[in-house]
Amino acid sequence: xxxxxxxxxxxxxxxxxxxIVLILFFGFILVCNLIVIVKSAVxxxxxxxxxxxxxxxxxxxxxxxxxxxHIEVDDLIFITEVNHEQLKVxxxxxxxxxxxxxxxxxxxxxxxxxxxxxxxxxxxxxxNAPDAPVTKDRLIGVYSWRIPKIGRLVMFMQTPLGxxxxxxxxxxxxxxxxxxxxxxxxxxx
Numbered sequence: 396x397x398x399x400x401x402x403x404x405x406x407x408x409x410x411x412x413x414x415i416v417l418i419l420f421f422g423f424i425l426v427c428n429l430i431v432i433v434k435s436a437v438x439x440x441x442x443x444x445x446x447x448x449x450x451x452x453x454x455x456x457x458x459x460x461x462x463x464x465h466i467e468v469d470d471l472i473f474i475t476e477v478n479h480e481q482l483k484v485x486x487x488x489x490x491x492x493x494x495x496x497x498x499x500x501x502x503x504x505x506x507x508x509x510x511x512x513x514x515x516x517x518x519x520x521x522x523n524a525p526d527a528p529v530t531k532d533r534l535i536g537v538y539s540w541r542i543p544k545i546g547r548l549v550m551f552m553q554t555p556l557g558x559x560x561x562x563x564x565x566x567x568x569x570x571x572x573x574x575x576x577x578x579x580x581x582x583x584x
Contacts (some may be wrong), residue, residue, distance in 0.1 A: 407572070414569035421565045428552050428561075442474075442489075442497060442535060449474040449536055451489070451497065452546035457519025458487070458499060464538070465520060466499065469546040474499070474536035479513065487538035488517065490529045499538060500526060 427445055434443035442449045451472050458466035464487060466472055474489045482488065482502060489499040503525055504516035514528035551557040 407575075410572040411569075414565070414572045418565040418569055421561050424552065425558065425561045428549070428558070432553055440495070447476065448539070449489070450549070451499070452550055453499070453541075455519075457522050458501070460520040462520055466538070466541055467543065469544050471542045471545045471549050472499065473539045473541070475539045477534050477537045479531040479534065482515065482534075482537070488515065488529075488534055489536050489538065490515075490517070490533045491535060492533075493527075497535065498526065 427450075430445055431443045431450065434441075442451065451474060453466050453468055453470045453472055456468050459468070466487070477488065482505070484502050484504060486502050487499060488502060489497055492498050498517070498519075500517035500519045500522075502515050503518045506514045506516065506528065508514050513531055515531070515534065516525050516528055518525040552561050
């Protein structure tokens with residue numbers, strides 16, 4: 396019987412640790428989401444940053460394709476600060492368009508406007524024609540990496556129901572593990 400009690404105690408500790416890890420993980424994601432939401436509300440004209448990185452959810456298929464660094468709809472992409480002098484053809488950049496939307500496209504050419512000002516010619520991999528030239532002051536960052544298809548989850552977690560679930564599910568799991576463990580302890584005693 397001692398072996399069974401020891402095994403139950405070990406299982407309970409593992410489940411407790413698992414519950415704590417879940418709470419920490421979802422808590423971190425929740426805090427990050429709340430920071431992004433607050434920054435978006437405070438400065439609606441600027442993309443929010445988190446630790447110097449701009450997380451963005453892709454809403455169009457203009458960068459879809461077979462390229463190694465392609466970007467698909469609903470991907471979560473990460474944009475980092477840009478050094479204009481180091482940009483080259485082939486880099487993927489995010490910039491603010493005339494209508495204030497953020498576009499993430501590949502640089503297909505770099506030109507000078509005749510007054511020592513660089514103009515970046517960009518184009519979506521899936522698009523037929525290049526975009527209007529982009530000045531360096533409209534560039535907001537360079538594409539770093541992506542997490543495929545997690546954008547829907549990120550967008551959902553910014554809704555009231557998503558926030559409740561992000562907090563409620565781990566807390567419920569944690570309390571369920573504790574409740575089951577305490578019931579087993581009472582039965583043994």
